[in-house]
Amino acid sequence: MLWLRSCKLVLLQIDMGSTIQNPACQHCRDRFSSIFCKAEQCNLEQIDQAKVCSVYKKGQVIFHEGAYPFGVYCINDGKIKLSHSGDDGREQIIRLVKAGDIMGYKALLSNERYTATATALEDSSICFVPKDLFMSILQKDASLSFEMMRILSSELRKAELKITHLAQKPVRERLAETLLFIKETYGVEADGHTLSVRLSREEIANLVGTATESAIRLLSEFKKDGMIELEGKKIRLLDLQQIVKTANLQD
Amino acid sequence: MLWLRSCKLVLLQIDMGSTIQNPACQHCRDRFSSIFCKAEQCNLEQIDQAKVCSVYKKGQVIFHEGAYPFGVYCINDGKIKLSHSGDDGREQIIRLVKAGDIMGYKALLSNERYTATATALEDSSICFVPKDLFMSILQKDASLSFEMMRILSSELRKAELKITHLAQKPVRERLAETLLFIKETYGVEADGHTLSVRLSREEIANLVGTATESAIRLLSEFKKDGMIELEGKKIRLLDLQQIVKTANLQD
DNA sequence: ACTTCACCTTGATACATATCATTCCCAGGG
DNA sequence: CCCTGGGAATGATATGTATCAAGGTGAAGT
Numbered sequence: 012m013l014w015l016r017s018c019k020l021v022l023l024q025i026d027m028g029s030t031i032q033n034p035a036c037q038h039c040r041d042r043f044s045s046i047f048c049k050a051e052q053c054n055l056e057q058i059d060q061a062k063v064c065s066v067y068k069k070g071q072v073i074f075h076e077g078a079y080p081f082g083v084y085c086i087n088d089g090k091i092k093l094s095h096s097g098d099d100g101r102e103q104i105i106r107l108v109k110a111g112d113i114m115g116y117k118a119l120l121s122n123e124r125y126t127a128t129a130t131a132l133e134d135s136s137i138c139f140v141p142k143d144l145f146m147s148i149l150q151k152d153a154s155l156s157f158e159m160m161r162i163l164s165s166e167l168r169k170a171e172l173k174i175t176h177l178a179q180k181p182v183r184e185r186l187a188e189t190l191l192f193i194k195e196t197y198g199v200e201a202d203g204h205t206l207s208v209r210l211s212r213e214e215i216a217n218l219v220g221t222a223t224e225s226a227i228r229l230l231s232e233f234k235k236d237g238m239i240e241l242e243g244k245k246i247r248l249l250d251l252q253q254i255v256k257t258a259n260l261q262d
Numbered sequence: 263m264l265w266l267r268s269c270k271l272v273l274l275q276i277d278m279g280s281t282i283q284n285p286a287c288q289h290c291r292d293r294f295s296s297i298f299c300k301a302e303q304c305n306l307e308q309i310d311q312a313k314v315c316s317v318y319k320k321g322q323v324i325f326h327e328g329a330y331p332f333g334v335y336c337i338n339d340g341k342i343k344l345s346h347s348g349d350d351g352r353e354q355i356i357r358l359v360k361a362g363d364i365m366g367y368k369a370l371l372s373n374e375r376y377t378a379t380a381t382a383l384e385d386s387s388i389c390f391v392p393k394d395l396f397m398s399i400l401q402k403d404a405s406l407s408f409e410m411m412r413i414l415s416s417e418l419r420k421a422e423l424k425i426t427h428l429a430q431k432p433v434r435e436r437l438a439e440t441l442l443f444i445k446e447t448y449g450v451e452a453d454g455h456t457l458s459v460r461l462s463r464e465e466i467a468n469l470v471g472t473a474t475e476s477a478i479r480l481l482s483e484f485k486k487d488g489m490i491e492l493e494g495k496k497i498r499l500l501d502l503q504q505i506v507k508t509a510n511l512q513d
Numbered sequence: 514a515c516t517t518c519a520c521c522t523t524g525a526t527a528c529a530t531a532t533c534a535t536t537c538c539c540a541g542g543g
Numbered sequence: 544c545c546c547t548g549g550g551a552a553t554g555a556t557a558t559g560t561a562t563c564a565a566g567g568t569g570a571a572g573t
Contacts, residue, residue: 095426098512103426120408121415126422149404156407157371157400163414164372170421171377175346175354177428178471182560212521220429222561227522243521243569261349433530463551473531478552494539494551 057144064138073114073129073137080118080125082141086110089135090197090208093127094217104218106166107132107196107208116159117166119145132208180259182221186229187258189219190239194248202247209244233257308395315389324365324380324388331369331376333392337361340386341448341459344378345468355469357417358383358447358459367410368417370396383459431510433472437480438509440470441490445499453498460495484508 064087067073073084076096091108105127108114118125119142149155176185190206197208210218216226230246233239238254240247248254315338318324324335327347342359356378359365369376370393400406427436441457448459461469467477481497484490489505491498499505 095422097426097430098510099430101430103429105422105425117415117418120411121419122412123419126419149408151404153401153404153407156404156411159411160371160407160414161373163411163418164368167368167414167418167421168372168374168377170418170425171346171356174356174421174424174428174471175348177425178354179348179350179352211519220425223520224522224562225560228560231522259349474550475532475552476530479530482552 057148058140061144062138062140064136067131067135067137069131069133071131073131074125076125076128078125080115080142082115082139083113083119083145084115084129085113085138085140087136087138089137090132091135091137092130092132092214094130095127102217103220104214105170107193107218109196113162117163120159120163132210177220182219182225183229183232184257184259185219185221186215186226187233187238187254188260189215190246190248190254191251191258193218199248204240204247204249206246206248211244308399309391312395313389313391315387318382318386318388320382320384322382324382325376327376327379329376331366331393333366333390334364334370334396335366335380336364336389336391338387338389340388341383342386342388343381343383343465345381346378353468354471355465356421358444358469360447364413368414371410371414383461428471433470433476434480434483435508435510436470436472437466437477438484438489438505439511440466441484441497441499441505442509444469450499455491455498455500457497457499462495 062085067089073091074080086108088110090110091114092104093106093108093114094102094104096102106114108129114129115125149159176188180188193206193208193210197206199205200207212227212230213223215230216223219226230239230241233254234241236253238248238250238257240249313336318340324342325331337359339361341361342365343355344357344359344365345353345355347353357365359380365380366376400410427439431439444457444459444461448457450456451458463478463481464474466481467474470477481490481492484505485492487504489499489501489508491500
């Protein structure tokens with residue numbers, strides 16, 4: 012049922028981004044070495060041979076909910092959103108992915124279809140490591156397993172916290188929290204205030220778990236209260252302390 | 263901040279349950295062998311020597327949010343709830359644990375304090391495997407790592423789904439969903455209808471992520487609609503099809 | 514420069530759900 | 544036996560959010 016809808020969409024996603032064979036993407040290589048090469052016997056050469064690096068344009072889908080995974084992705088450069096699409100079409104953003112992060116491992120490890128769709132928030136350079144290689148390293152190299160378990164545990168912890176907040180905190184607090192989360196994930200521009208992602212109001216709402224109009228209204232309030240500054244999709248966090256207070260964090 | 267509050271409570275939890283040294287708890291042994299002994303070289307003897315089995319009474323806390331983990335727990339028999347306590351004191355139930363499940367691994371693997379509190383929903387027999395042993399097996403035995411990754415991935419998938427539903431579905435649907443979830447987790451009694459856990463209305467509400475009164479009201483409605491039957495804490499699922507429909511599942 | 518379109522914004526309104534208050538029920542203890 | 548207290552239930556009410564509707568804005572394209 013779910014994947015029937017997805018299949019249709021997968022067909023639209025023939026465009027794999029421009030593939031760069033045997034790329035010199037050093038960033039990606041660094042990331043890989045830190046994630047995949049914790050042990051002495053480093054697998055970098057193997058990975059360099061097998062990996063496929065591609066560039067995805069803003070808005071492009073990297074993998075789609077319901078599809079079968081054939082490997083893991085490592086972000087060399089760029090920003091990605093992972094999202095569920097509820098039945099009513101509304102999207103829920105589950106995770107924000109940044110350079111150096113890997114994604115697509117959950118489906119691979121549990122041997123299931125993707126439960127989320129990965130979409131580029133801006134032009135992104137992404138490496139793909141085939142399933143077989145990944146699994147074989149995992150088999151041999153305990154340190155990669157530990158790293159994966161660490162990542163999974165950490166994501167699970169975050170997800171559970173989000174569940175609690177979604178169930179217990181009002182939208183206002185969650186929005187403030189989300190702004191801080193975006194800052195933490197993608198950082199700010201040179202001025203030290205402007206969030207360095209451009210998200211639509213709808214995307215912000217889907218991150219917070221609320222209606223677009225509510226997100227807009229509350230952002231306006233935050234602005235009126237001098238906490239933030241809005242200029243199109245630019246969001247500047249002016250009074251961080253006040254935002255933290257509004258988020259009402261305690262953990 | 264969080265763990266300061268927790269510490270206070272941990273002190274109340276000196277009672278570790280009655281410890282059974284070198285127990286003959288076969289159920290637990292079976293569970294361990296299926297989880298910890300996938301590989302040829304089975305570690306069962308080691309585990310048998312090191313593990314400590316205890317019996318916890320209903321309501322007793324097995325481990326507490328904010329405390330440091332010293333090992334993993336395997337449920338030999340009984341039912342456990344894992345919950346976050348929000349700052350305002352309201353609890354959010356994150357997971358229901360049953361015989362054969364393990365718990366406490368997340369904190370151990372990410373090397374952090376517990377983020378949830380484990381409380382016995384009924385008298386339970388639980389085995390404890392010390393951190394060192396667990397980690398050393400994990401180091402040697404890739405199949406245990408795979409199993410752990412599989413478990414973590416699966417939990418993460420469920421958590422993300424819950425996030426989406428919490429953000430997008432009304433309480434009515436979530437309650438129906440929760441009833442089905444409870445049935446799936448703990449099963450039903452001999453009559454084929456009565457859920458085999460007794461949860462307070464508050465606990466049900468904390469599972470759904472709503473106010474206690476709302477849960478009560480909706481349960482009454484469900485009853486009026488002939489979907490369920492209520493008798494104290496006994497809940498009988500009469501019209502499963504109707505409940506599924508109310509839950510409005512699509513995945 | 515005009516159109517177009519996607520996005521943002523604001524207002525009015527409805528509704529679901531939380532909250533508060535009260536009563537009821539029942540089991541446990543003196 | 545009655546008393547007591549902790550859930551459970553129900554009603555009244557408040558309120559936060561979603562939803563619907565109607566402009567507004569700005570950028571891209573013709």
